[in-house]
Amino acid sequence: MGVSDCSDIVGVLGGMGPAATLDFLHKMLEATPARSDQEHVPVLVASIPQVPDRTAAFRGEGDSPLPALLASGRRLAEGGAGVLVMPCNTAHLWFDALQSALGLPMLHLVDAALAEAVALAGPAARIGLLATDATSAAALYPNRTPAGSALQWVMPTAGEMLDAVMPGIAAVKAGDHARGGALLQRAADALARRGAQALVLGCTEIPLVLDAERSPLPLIDATAALARRAVAWSLARRAGAAVAIAD
Amino acid sequence: MGVSDCSDIVGVLGGMGPAATLDFLHKMLEATPARSDQEHVPVLVASIPQVPDRTAAFRGEGDSPLPALLASGRRLAEGGAGVLVMPCNTAHLWFDALQSALGLPMLHLVDAALAEAVALAGPAARIGLLATDATSAAALYPNRTPAGSALQWVMPTAGEMLDAVMPGIAAVKAGDHARGGALLQRAADALARRGAQALVLGCTEIPLVLDAERSPLPLIDATAALARRAVAWSLARRAGAAVAIAD
Numbered sequence: 001m002g003v004s005d006c007s008d009i010v011g012v013l014g015g016m017g018p019a020a021t022l023d024f025l026h027k028m029l030e031a032t033p034a035r036s037d038q039e040h041v042p043v044l045v046a047s048i049p050q051v052p053d054r055t056a057a058f059r060g061e062g063d064s065p066l067p068a069l070l071a072s073g074r075r076l077a078e079g080g081a082g083v084l085v086m087p088c089n090t091a092h093l094w095f096d097a098l099q100s101a102l103g104l105p106m107l108h109l110v111d112a113a114l115a116e117a118v119a120l121a122g123p124a125a126r127i128g129l130l131a132t133d134a135t136s137a138a139a140l141y142p143n144r145t146p147a148g149s150a151l152q153w154v155m156p157t158a159g160e161m162l163d164a165v166m167p168g169i170a171a172v173k174a175g176d177h178a179r180g181g182a183l184l185q186r187a188a189d190a191l192a193r194r195g196a197q198a199l200v201l202g203c204t205e206i207p208l209v210l211d212a213e214r215s216p217l218p219l220i221d222a223t224a225a226l227a228r229r230a231v232a233w234s235l236a237r238r239a240g241a242a243v244a245i246a247d
Numbered sequence: 248m249g250v251s252d253c254s255d256i257v258g259v260l261g262g263m264g265p266a267a268t269l270d271f272l273h274k275m276l277e278a279t280p281a282r283s284d285q286e287h288v289p290v291l292v293a294s295i296p297q298v299p300d301r302t303a304a305f306r307g308e309g310d311s312p313l314p315a316l317l318a319s320g321r322r323l324a325e326g327g328a329g330v331l332v333m334p335c336n337t338a339h340l341w342f343d344a345l346q347s348a349l350g351l352p353m354l355h356l357v358d359a360a361l362a363e364a365v366a367l368a369g370p371a372a373r374i375g376l377l378a379t380d381a382t383s384a385a386a387l388y389p390n391r392t393p394a395g396s397a398l399q400w401v402m403p404t405a406g407e408m409l410d411a412v413m414p415g416i417a418a419v420k421a422g423d424h425a426r427g428g429a430l431l432q433r434a435a436d437a438l439a440r441r442g443a444q445a446l447v448l449g450c451t452e453i454p455l456v457l458d459a460e461r462s463p464l465p466l467i468d469a470t471a472a473l474a475r476r477a478v479a480w481s482l483a484r485r486a487g488a489a490v491a492i493a494d
């Protein structure tokens with residue numbers, strides 16, 4: 001256990017929410033070229049959803065999720081994960097604190113999504129962002145715009161956040177996918193009207209209800225982007241290749 | 248970490264195959280009455296599919312899966328799981344060895360499925376079984392028939408195992424759900440013709456392609472039965488109730 005310097009095991013710090021974690025794991029399976037069980041990528045998952053609400057913590061209205069995130073990260077490290085990923089955008093507000101406390105390499109969801117956004121829409125595209133208000137207010141996406149690109153961001157208005165995005169995400173977490181999908185599609189339509197050329201799904205609940213067919217714009221699914229990056233990391237590690245971990 | 252005597256965390260020893268593990272985790276979500284992330288059951292998952300093929304090992308044609316199963320079980324124990332479940336029927340041939348080596352309580356998939364079979368079809372019903380040839384040859388299901396019941400078993404013939412059940416399971420593992428579903432439905436139809444009154448899906452790949460709509464008989468999904476038992480265990484543990492663990 002714990003020989004993480006040569007482990008090809010992907011540690012998934014999940015549970016935020018549990019359905020989004022399963023969506024991420026499905027997307028890892030889809031991203032893996034495998035003809036048998038044994039060819040799939042090994043994963044350890046901590047889906048321990050008793051993490052204080054990330055958005056409430058950012059607003060100063062609830063406990064910090066950091067102690068719970070650290071506890072889950074330590075479970076994965078002790079279990080032998082060689083790298084950590086977090087299929088939750090908002091939790092990335094605590095990414096740097098986690099990485100330095102855990103001493104394990106981590107793959108950043110926003111970097112994975114932005115690389116796919118630039119590849120899909122070009123380095124100067126107008127990108128719409130659907131995310132929690134904490135992810136948006138902390139400028140998690142704009143702050144990590146890749147070097148050499150000049151993405152412009154089209155964000156929901158305060159009213160759209162209040163009336164569509166946040167209640168849409170809450171409806172998905174409560175299992176009401178019909179209501180969540182309708183609210184989030186309305187928010188996506190507003191971004192398209194204001195000139196967005198592509199849309200980042202920057203909260204892992206959103207791709208559960210908004211797919212390419214329902215979206216008015218080409219999509220960058222941050223969950224899928226991180227899944228592809230995690231699979232590539234593990235396959236490269238298994239092949240013994242040197243892996244450069246961004247950040 | 249590791250205070251498993253009071254942990255309500257369900258440890259899932261998975262990866263056999265990875266898609267079956269996700270199916271199990273989905274069925275745990277479906278079995279949980281939750282309105283928010285935090286109300287869901289905490290799980291640690293080791294989906295490390297580099298486990299030698301269980302059926303080949305039983306036939307004497309491959310390595311024992313026990314060392315790999317033990318390694319995954321130890322990762323979960325060190326991560327703090329309070330109970331272990333294995334969403335793989337054939338791996339239950341090594342259940343007793345695992346439980347005594349790990350010293351953690353484990354919930355037995357076959358016991359969960361048989362309790363639901365008796366509840367659905369009665370204690371003297373004729374039950375059809377679709378399972379790997381190792382699960383069938385080891386009499387994993389008949390040997391655990393609950394006390395006070397007298398279930399009769401309707402098994403596939405050797406030809407049906409060779410031509411339909413085993414290639415059907417292999418097709419699912421290789422991602423060819425259309426072919427897998429057609430082969431397994433043919434096997435189910437044969438059991439119905441020979442008088443089975445209900446059908447146990449005794450391999451976790453099978454419910455991925457055979458559901459109530461496609462089945463000629465009422466179904467007992469062993470994966471779902473274990474998921475319900477695992478959720479009940481965790482909620483009872485969280486509530487501080489004394490939990491009697493069968494076996």
